[in-house]
Amino acid sequence: MGKESLSITEVRDMMLAVADKIIESEPILTDADRALGDGDHGVGMERGMNAIKDKLGGEDFANVGKVFMGVGMAMMSSMGGASGAVYGTFFRSGGKALGDAETFGSAECATFFKEGTEGVMSRGGAKPGDKTMVDALMPAAEKAAEVVGQPISEALSAVAEAAEAGKEASKAMIATMGRAKTLGEKSIGHPDAGAVSVAIIVAKMSDCAA
Amino acid sequence: MSVQKKLINDPLKVANELVEGLVDAYNGECKYVGSRSIVKTDIPDGKVALLVGGGSGHEPIYHGLVGRNLADGAACGDIFAAPPPDIVFEATEAVDKGKGVLYLYGNYAGDVMNFDLGAEISEDEDIDVRTVLIWDDVCSAPPTDKKNRRGIAGLVPIVKLAGAASQTAESLDELEAAAKKAVLMTRSVGVSMTPGSIPATGKPTFDIPEELIGLGMGIHGEPGVAEIPMTTADELTPTMLDLIFEDFERDEEVDALKEGDEVLIFVNSLGATTMMECLICLRKAKEVLQSKGIKIYDVMVGPLVTCQEMSGLSFSITKMDDELKGYWDAPCQSVCFSKMEGRYGG
Numbered sequence: 001m002g003k004e005s006l007s008i009t010e011v012r013d014m015m016l017a018v019a020d021k022i023i024e025s026e027p028i029l030t031d032a033d034r035a036l037g038d039g040d041h042g043v044g045m046e047r048g049m050n051a052i053k054d055k056l057g058g059e060d061f062a063n064v065g066k067v068f069m070g071v072g073m074a075m076m077s078s079m080g081g082a083s084g085a086v087y088g089t090f091f092r093s094g095g096k097a098l099g100d101a102e103t104f105g106s107a108e109c110a111t112f113f114k115e116g117t118e119g120v121m122s123r124g125g126a127k128p129g130d131k132t133m134v135d136a137l138m139p140a141a142e143k144a145a146e147v148v149g150q151p152i153s154e155a156l157s158a159v160a161e162a163a164e165a166g167k168e169a170s171k172a173m174i175a176t177m178g179r180a181k182t183l184g185e186k187s188i189g190h191p192d193a194g195a196v197s198v199a200i201i202v203a204k205m206s207d208c209a210a
Numbered sequence: 211m212s213v214q215k216k217l218i219n220d221p222l223k224v225a226n227e228l229v230e231g232l233v234d235a236y237n238g239e240c241k242y243v244g245s246r247s248i249v250k251t252d253i254p255d256g257k258v259a260l261l262v263g264g265g266s267g268h269e270p271i272y273h274g275l276v277g278r279n280l281a282d283g284a285a286c287g288d289i290f291a292a293p294p295p296d297i298v299f300e301a302t303e304a305v306d307k308g309k310g311v312l313y314l315y316g317n318y319a320g321d322v323m324n325f326d327l328g329a330e331i332s333e334d335e336d337i338d339v340r341t342v343l344i345w346d347d348v349c350s351a352p353p354t355d356k357k358n359r360r361g362i363a364g365l366v367p368i369v370k371l372a373g374a375a376s377q378t379a380e381s382l383d384e385l386e387a388a389a390k391k392a393v394l395m396t397r398s399v400g401v402s403m404t405p406g407s408i409p410a411t412g413k414p415t416f417d418i419p420e421e422l423i424g425l426g427m428g429i430h431g432e433p434g435v436a437e438i439p440m441t442t443a444d445e446l447t448p449t450m451l452d453l454i455f456e457d458f459e460r461d462e463e464v465d466a467l468k469e470g471d472e473v474l475i476f477v478n479s480l481g482a483t484t485m486m487e488c489l490i491c492l493r494k495a496k497e498v499l500q501s502k503g504i505k506i507y508d509v510m511v512g513p514l515v516t517c518q519e520m521s522g523l524s525f526s527i528t529k530m531d532d533e534l535k536g537y538w539d540a541p542c543q544s545v546c547f548s549k550m551e552g553r554y555g556g
Binding site for chain 1: 222245265287288290291292293294295296297319320323324326327408415430
């Protein structure tokens with residue numbers, strides 16, 4: 001039986017573990033982005049994750065939302081570019097929506113993914129089907145809404161599966177945003193690099209809650 | 211493709227170190243602000259401020275356009291990446307003198323998102339911010355879809371005109387209107403022949419076959435409208451200018467260029483294309499404009515909007531009216547671009 005919900009400290013440690021996991025995955029992200037973009041996503045994410053480790057390590061937070069907002073600010077400031085803005089917005093919007101919640105259960109999880117995903121869509125203008133990180137986030141948010149009431153361990157596991165399936169589905173899509181849009185149909189067959197990192201992030205969150 | 215030799219230090223510090231060097235080049239006229247901005251040291255109180263910015267690696271722009279009668283500051287991104295929102299905010303706070311700040315920068319998704327976030331933070335601090343996007347590249351989207359156009363070399367005359375306007379503007383509204391007019395009247399078309407390289411890795415920014423020219427390609431190597439066989443300056447120049455003439459014709463927001471109109475023409479090198487080539491193309495461009503009865507009000511030529519050692523060039527045409535001529539005739543001075551009062555041949 002997994003955990004019912006996560007404490008503020010457990011959420012912080014989860015995000016630190018996510019940061020390590022992404023740093024370890026840098027070559028995968030670089031390869032994914034090289035196929036469609038300019039190949040800088042892996043290095044950019046690595047820079048963002050190191051900033052998260054600097055910001056979260058040893059810090060105490062008043063609530064769960066503040067942890068996620070700290071993650072968002074660290075990514076935004078350190079990464080720059082379009083990816084810093086959209087990842088930063090995801091964690092900031094999702095975290096802000098949690099108000100003063102002191103635990104992260106399946107209800108908070110649903111709010112976090114819903115508001116985070118909406119923030120990304122309004123900031124970047126991407127819709128589902130545009131072959132972006134939204135194609136992993138949207139199914140994750142929808143699944144999170146379905147599993148409210150379950151323990152966080154079960155909920156995050158289902159959300160991670162949905163994000164992974166969304167990433168896989170992005171392979172068949174034609175890019176219409178960002179630098180990859182100029183490839184048109186040539187973008188078919190590769191997953192979006194942003195969706196790849198979302199799938200890795202959520203999978204690690206799920207591992208930590210198990 | 212061989213790896214470029216670059217005189218750099220830590221690849222992760224390229225952007226910061228180049229901005230430090232730029233501040234040194236200004237020799238006291240500008241200062242380094244916050245994480246990575248450059249701002250004039252003597253902005254008068256009550257001046258409506260003009261802030262530019264974007265990814266680094268395209269020197270001398272944008273940060274080299276900070277100066278006298280030009281921009282008041284620039285928010286500098288990492289190499290080919292938009293500046294993060296906190297850098298935009300730091301620059302905004304430093305240039306604001308109580309009358310608000312106009313953001314003027316190229317229309318790229320990353321820049322728009324980060325400058326918008328920077329504007330939100332600034333507004334929380336009660337700084338009035340407006341944004342005018344630069345979208346002069348006629349090959350990047352049709353005139354009915356300007357919000358998807360890229361900003362390329364036309365930014366130099368646009369920032370020059372807006373910089374002059376900012377000296378006399380009484381309000382942010384007035385500066386915004388002048389900058390919008392400069393953008394609307396400026397159209398560019400570029401070609402590229404060989405790629406630049408990413409400074410940290412030395413790897414090329416794109417691939418193009420040896421015998422081809424990318425017509426309408428963007429300054430980072432974004433695809434253009436066609437890949438055409440390598441040709442001569444005199445063959446290529448009219449092809450490029452025709453795309454600009456067509457755009458003025460097709461765009462319902464502006465009048466077509468016609469006999470008697472006066473234009474500013476800018477021939478920009480993307481880095482490796484030599485002044486020799488730019489001048490040969492300028493000579494042909496003058497002939498093409500004269501054949502249509504279009505008068506050249508003034509000329510700019512040089513490598514101002516670059517992508518490392520990318521080869522290629524662009525033409526930018528700004529259609530002038532009395533208001534824009536007034537802004538143009540003002541002298542200006544910066545590391546990127548300086549001119550005397552008035553104009554050549556004026």
